[in-house]
Each structure stands twice: as structure tokens, then as C-alpha cells.
Amino acid sequence: MQSVLEVNNLRTRFRTQDGTVYAVNGVSFSIDEGEMLGVVGESGSGKSVTMMSLLKLIPMPPGEIASGQAIFEGNDLLDMKPDELRQLRGHHIGFIFQDPMTSLNPVLTVGHQIMEPLRTHLGMTKQEAAARAIELLELVGIPMADQRLKDYPHQFSGGMRQRVVIAIALGCNPKLLIADEPTTALDVTIQAQIIDLIKRLQKEFGMAIVWISHDLGVVAGLADRVAVMYGGLIVEKADVRELYSNPQHPYTRGLLGSLPRLDGTDDKLVNIKGQPPNLRQEPTSCPFAPRCDFAFDRCTAENPLLEQVNNKGGGMHEVACWWDIDAEKPRYDQKS
Amino acid sequence: MKTKEVLVKVDNLKKHFPIYEGVIRRQVGAVKAVDGVSFEIFKGETLGLVGESGCGKSTTGRTLLMLHPPTDGSIQFKGQEITDKTGQEMRSIRPDMQMIFQDPHACLNPRMTVGSIIDEPLREHTNDSYEERLKLVQSLLELVGLNSSHTNRYPHEFSGGQRQRIGIARAIALKPEFIMCDEPIAALDVSIQAQVVNLLEELQEELGLTYLFISHDLSMVRHIADRVAVMYLGKIVELAEKDALYGEPQHPYTQALLSAVPVPDPLKEIDRERVILKGDVPSPANPPSGCRFHTRCPIANDKECVTIDPEWREVRPGHFAACHLID
Numbered sequence: 021m022q023s024v025l026e027v028n029n030l031r032t033r034f035r036t037q038d039g040t041v042y043a044v045n046g047v048s049f050s051i052d053e054g055e056m057l058g059v060v061g062e063s064g065s066g067k068s069v070t071m072m073s074l075l076k077l078i079p080m081p082p083g084e085i086a087s088g089q090a091i092f093e094g095n096d097l098l099d100m101k102p103d104e105l106r107q108l109r110g111h112h113i114g115f116i117f118q119d120p121m122t123s124l125n126p127v128l129t130v131g132h133q134i135m136e137p138l139r140t141h142l143g144m145t146k147q148e149a150a151a152r153a154i155e156l157l158e159l160v161g162i163p164m165a166d167q168r169l170k171d172y173p174h175q176f177s178g179g180m181r182q183r184v185v186i187a188i189a190l191g192c193n194p195k196l197l198i199a200d201e202p203t204t205a206l207d208v209t210i211q212a213q214i215i216d217l218i219k220r221l222q223k224e225f226g227m228a229i230v231w232i233s234h235d236l237g238v239v240a241g242l243a244d245r246v247a248v249m250y251g252g253l254i255v256e257k258a259d260v261r262e263l264y265s266n267p268q269h270p271y272t273r274g275l276l277g278s279l280p281r282l283d284g285t286d287d288k289l290v291n292i293k294g295q296p297p298n299l300r301q302e303p304t305s306c307p308f309a310p311r312c313d314f315a316f317d318r319c320t321a322e323n324p325l326l327e328q329v330n331n332k333g334g335g336m337h338e339v340a341c342w343w344d345i346d347a348e349k350p351r352y353d354q355k356s
Numbered sequence: 357m358k359t360k361e362v363l364v365k366v367d368n369l370k371k372h373f374p375i376y377e378g379v380i381r382r383q384v385g386a387v388k389a390v391d392g393v394s395f396e397i398f399k400g401e402t403l404g405l406v407g408e409s410g411c412g413k414s415t416t417g418r419t420l421l422m423l424h425p426p427t428d429g430s431i432q433f434k435g436q437e438i439t440d441k442t443g444q445e446m447r448s449i450r451p452d453m454q455m456i457f458q459d460p461h462a463c464l465n466p467r468m469t470v471g472s473i474i475d476e477p478l479r480e481h482t483n484d485s486y487e488e489r490l491k492l493v494q495s496l497l498e499l500v501g502l503n504s505s506h507t508n509r510y511p512h513e514f515s516g517g518q519r520q521r522i523g524i525a526r527a528i529a530l531k532p533e534f535i536m537c538d539e540p541i542a543a544l545d546v547s548i549q550a551q552v553v554n555l556l557e558e559l560q561e562e563l564g565l566t567y568l569f570i571s572h573d574l575s576m577v578r579h580i581a582d583r584v585a586v587m588y589l590g591k592i593v594e595l596a597e598k599d600a601l602y603g604e605p606q607h608p609y610t611q612a613l614l615s616a617v618p619v620p621d622p623l624k625e626i627d628r629e630r631v632i633l634k635g636d637v638p639s640p641a642n643p644p645s646g647c648r649f650h651t652r653c654p655i656a657n658d659k660e661c662v663t664i665d666p667e668w669r670e671v672r673p674g675h676f677a678a679c680h681l682i683d
Contacts, residue, residue, distance in 0.1 A: 062545040062546060062547060063545055177636045180636070207572065208408070208574070208613060208616040209616050211616065212616035212630055212632055212633075213632055213633070215618075216630070216632055234545070235618065236546075237575075237618030237619055237620040240625050241618050241619075241622065241625030241626075241628075260622045261622045261623060264620065264621055264622050264623075265623070274547060275546060275547060276620060278546055278547050278549065278550035279546060279550075279575070280575045280578060280579035280580075281578075281619060281620065282575045282578060282602065283619055283621075288557075289550040289554055289579065290550070291547060291550035291551040291554055292550070293551075295515050295517070295518075295548075296515070296547075
């Protein structure tokens with residue numbers, strides 16, 4: 021399988037008046053054609069900033085991409101001129117943002133906003149673009165699409181607005197779709213509608229999707245592979261079944277343990293002690309060490325890298341941890 | 357159930373917010389946020405109240421504490437009718453009924469120190485001296501898992517989870533019997549949610565508290581509640597013991613709601629059957645006729661569902677629902 025996007029060692033920081041915030045500290049991942057990669061983590065773990073950095077959607081300054089490569093179709097996104105990047109955004113790479121209330125322009129009609137990328141990127145005439153816009157709205161399940169082109173975003177409900185945003189993102193048949201918490205602002209029944217829709221569309225169009233979420237439940241039913249982020253780093257990455265059945269990082273275990281389940285028991289929830297990390301310093305050791313039950317001297321001295329571990333199901337499973345949680349001993353010899 | 361003593365009894369409670377229009381502000385309608393709900397909360401239990409945004413669950417909770425004057429219906433707290441109480445009389449009841457708010461960033465005054473925030477209810481409702489109150493504030497801080505030396509700090513120095521703990525300390529300062537928790541964990545991260553929920557459970561055990569736990573997170577409600585009520589568009593559609601409600605949901609809305617909640621297990625997600633509801637929640641200013649759910653219901657017929665408001669009845673022992681189609 022060919023990879024659509026390959027990111028190497030991405031580092032993003034924000035230089036603010038109160039000092040530098042190290043938001044992303046060396047993230048590497050790749051995504052294959054037609055694959056759905058789930059990225060999970062708590063707020064402040066760097067999941068959104070990672071994806072926004074790729075398309076330079078972060079405010080610069082104060083934001084700054086310190087290092088890294090992001091190869092999309094043979095070109096490095098981070099090296100591109102603003103003009104070239106503009107050709108890609110909304111054309112080959114689509115983006116769905118978290119809050120459908122703010123990601124649409126309130127003073128332009130929905131039709132105008134769907135037609136805009138079609139006309140700029142695909143060179144369609146107004147008539148062609150309008151016809152395609154109706155098609156797209158029907159595709160995402162908005163009834164009476166031809167009459168709704170002239171409506172403004174406030175005339176749509178939250179779930180409907182998110183459908184419009186999806187229609188805009190899909191307009192130019194993107195190779196890659198980045199969905200940044202697309203269902204977080206929605207109610208569960210509407211969330212189920214949107215998830216169902218995106219699953220169907222992926223089958224139809226075969227684009228690769230990066231699905232950012234803080235909800236491990238949503239990702240379980242959707243993704244092929246999952247990356248868990250903490251403190252601006254990917255701490256664990258594996259096939260979806262492998263990750264949920266055999267989590268290797270103490271943080272992933274803690275996160276799964278702290279979730280109550282609909283099909284669950286009355287056991288006390290296992291909580292992760294302490295607070296999320298402060299990103300004011302560049303991490304030189306494992307960012308999770310202060311909250312970790314298994315931390316030992318090496319954890320506070322060196323930052324572990326993602327390494328392949330043996331797994332039961334076969335396939336890829338990488339974890340960044342010095343401690344082998346199953347064998348209950350350090351993962352590597354100290355001398356290495 | 358631990359004891360069957362009723363602490364709060366709500367009967368046909370209604371809260372309508374008027375809509376005014378035109379130059380002379382004539383009333384043209386009302387948002388029927390809560391439209392006839394009845395339930396009881398037993399002493400020592402946790403009643404979960406779930407529903408989607410806009411279904412009236414927060415309004416129910418706030419009306420219950422008389423923070424909104426109800427439009428109609430009765431509320432009994434410890435056997436006393438409280439809907440006709442004056443402000444002065446309510447003041448003497450309030451120490452027994454407290455509230456924990458959703459947003460830990462908005463519910464604490466940024467210009468007050470943590471000590472004076474927790475001290476405020478004590479200052480208002482007790483005659484203790486400053487030293488006694490300070491000692492109590494410090495022990496409360498420790499009880500909720502914060503450092504007792506932090507009384508002089510300001511809310512902005514704390515993280516979201518810690519601020520929620522401060523809100524909890526304030527709520528339990530007067531040793532209330534009943535606490536209304538309005539989405540206390542919705543604004544927190546997953547790992548912090550578990551910390552706060554565990555704290556609420558420990559406090560309940562220690563202090564014998566009764567909770568009304570309002571949330572849209574069905575998995576968390578299953579974890580914390582004893583009985584659960586499901587609201588849709590201003591009405592409670594189903595109320596039952598937790599295991600009965602989650603195990604054998606009777607109302608088609610509850611069934612759809614439960615099937616929409618994702619489970620963090622890919623093996624289970626693969627062959628789970630989903631009931632996907634059509635459309636959005638209708639406006640509470642102009643609710644549908646008959647059963648309010650009939651516009652989205654997968655099994656509604658076009659006879660009684662459209663014309664007759666379903667009766668609230670006991671469909672199984674201890675299991676209440678409002679639907680024509682349950683036998």
C-alpha cells in the first residue's frame with residue numbers, strides 16, 4: 021500500500037510573551053491510501069496542532085515549525101511557498117473542523133461556500149459549480165438541496181452545518197481528509213449520523229482520513245490504526261484491535277481504564293493521578309513519567325523513542341516507553 | 357436500594373419561558389423547556405438525568421432548586437412544598453440543597469481567593485468565628501484532595517479538574533443532603549473526569565449525599581447512577597433502575613440513544629447494530645403533536661402516536677415509560 025502522507029519528526033512551538041510553549045515535539049507517522057488513522061489524546065496533547073502545522077494553519081508568529089518533513093505526493097508540505105500550499109488546501113487535502121458553528125462564514129450563503137473551492141480549484145463555471153453543489157448536499161443527506169443553496173449557515177442546525185462542512189471538504193475529491201474532532205460539538209444521536217455518513221463516503225471515494233478525537237469510543241469503531249498522543253508526542257501507535265486489546269503504554273492503559281463503559285461494570289474507575297503536563301519546557305525525559313506508576317530512573321533521564329514491540333496479533337505496534345508492562349521489567353538493557 | 361425514604365418529589369413540573377415580539381413586547385408563545393415531569397429522588401441515591409442538548413435537563417435541575425420559579429407543578433423537599441415559599445423562607449432551606457456547575461472556569465469568582473470562595477456559604481449561613489471557618493475550609497480542601505495551604509490562591513492558578521474540586525468543596529461546605537450536579541464533568545478531560553467522579557462517589561459514601569446527576573454522557577451515568585431518567589424535548593420518556601434501563605430499554609428513543617453511544621472496543625463495535633435517528637430535535641417552542649418523539653421515531657404509526665400524548669405508566673415493575681407501542 022502506498023502512503024499518501026508521511027510526516028517525519030515534526031516539531032512545532034509557540035513563542036509567547038510568557039515563554040515558549042512546546043506543543044509538538046517530534047511526531048512521525050504515515051497514512052496509507054484509503055486508510056483511516058485515529059489520533060487520540062487529551063486537550064493540549066498536540067493532536068490538532070500537529071495537523072494544523074502540516075497545512076500551516078497555525079498563526080505564524082507566534083507559531084513556528086522548528087523542524088520536520090511532511091511528504092505529500094512527493095513534495096514536502098513544510099517547504100512549500102504559500103501559493104503552492106493554497107493550491108493543495110481544500111483541493112487535494114480537505115479539512116473538517118470541530119465546531120460547525122464557527123467554521124462556516126455567517127455572511128455568505130451555504131451555496132457560495134460550497135461552490136468557492138469548486139470554482140477556484142477545478143475551474144468550474146457558476147452553473148457547473150451550482151449543479152455539483154446540489155449533488156454534494158444530496159450526498160451528505162441534506163433534504164431539498166436545490167432550495168437550500170441560498171440559505172445562510174444560521175438557518176441550519178448543528179448537525180446539518182457539519183454536513184455542509186463535510187460537503188465543502190469533499191467537493192474537490194481530496195486524497196486526504198483531516199477531520200479535527202468533527203463530532204465533539206454534536207449530540208450522540210447526531211454524532212452517530214455523521215459517523216455513519218463519513219464511513220459511507222470513505223467507502224465511496226476511498227480517500228485517506230486522519231480522524232482526531234479525544235473519544236476512544238468513537239475511534240474504536242472507525243479507525244484502522246490509532247496513534248495515542250501525550251505531551252506533544254506519539255506515545256503508542258498500533259492497529260486498532262491490537263491497541264484496545266493489548267495496550268502497552270501506561271498512559272493508554274490508564275486512559276482505557278478511566279473510561280466508564282456502556283456495557284461495563286460497577287468497578288471503581290481507575291484514574292490517572294496528577295495533572296496533564298506543562299509544555300513550557302522542551303521534554304528531555306518521558307512526559308508521562310510524573311504521572312506514571314511504573315516510572316523508574318531511566319524515565320526521568322531519557323525520552324523513549326517509538327519502537328516496534330512484539331505483539332500477539334502480528335502487524336504494527338509501536339510504543340515509546342522504557343518499561344515492559346507485561347514482563348514487568350525495563351524494556352531494554354540499560355547499556356544500550 | 358438503600359432506603360426508600362423520598363427526599364425530593366416532583367409532580368407535573370412545568371417551566372415555560374415566554375417569547376416576546378414586536379414593539380409592545382406582546383407574548384407570542386413560550387419555549388416549553390420543561391413540560392410536565394414527575395419523579396422522586398430517594399435519600400442516598402443518585403438519580404441520573406440524561407438527554408441531548410436542549411431537552412430541558414438543566415432547566416429541570418435548576419427549577420428543582422427554585423433557581424427558576426416553576427410555571428406549574430409541585431416540588432416537595434423533605435416532605436415540604438417549596439414552590440410557594442418566599443425568598444426568606446427559601447434561604448433557610450437552601451443550605452440543604454446545593455449545586456455543582458458545569459463550567460469550572462465560570463463558576464468561581466476570579467477575584468476571590470479559594471479560601472473565601474469556600475468560606476462564603478459558611479459566612480452566609482453559620483455563626484462560626486473566622487478561626488472555626490478557616491479550619492473547616494482547610495479540612496474541606498483536604499477532603500476533596502487539594503492542599504490545605506492553598507486557601508490564599510486564586511482560581512486561575514488551578515487546572516480545570518482542581519477548580520471542579522473547589523466547586524465541590526463549596527457545595528459540601530454546609531453539609532447539604534442533596535446536591536444537583538449539572539454536567540460536572542462535561543468540560544474535563546477523560547483522565548480528569550474519572551478523578552472527579554471517584555471523588556463524588558467517595559463523598560457520597562462518607563457524607564450520605566443524594567445526587568441528581570445531569571449529564572449527556574450515558575456511559576458515565578451508567579457508572580455513577582442508581583436510577584436513570586431519560587428526557588426528550590421537555591418530558592421524561594423513560595425512568596428505571598440503571599440495569600433495567602441499560603439492559604432492556606423500552607422506549608424507542610432510549611434504544612436509539614444507547615445504540616448511538618460508541619463503545620471503546622473495536623471487536624464489539626464491528627457488529628453492533630445502530631439505530632440511526634432521522635433528522636434533528638424539534639424546537640421546544642413548537643413541539644410536535646401527540647408523542648413528541650413521533651417525528652424521529654423509527655416505529656411510530658400515523659394514528660395514536662401523532663394525535664395522543666402517551667401516558668406515563670409503569671410498563672414493568674419499577675420501570676416507567678411514556679410510549680403507546682410498549683405492551
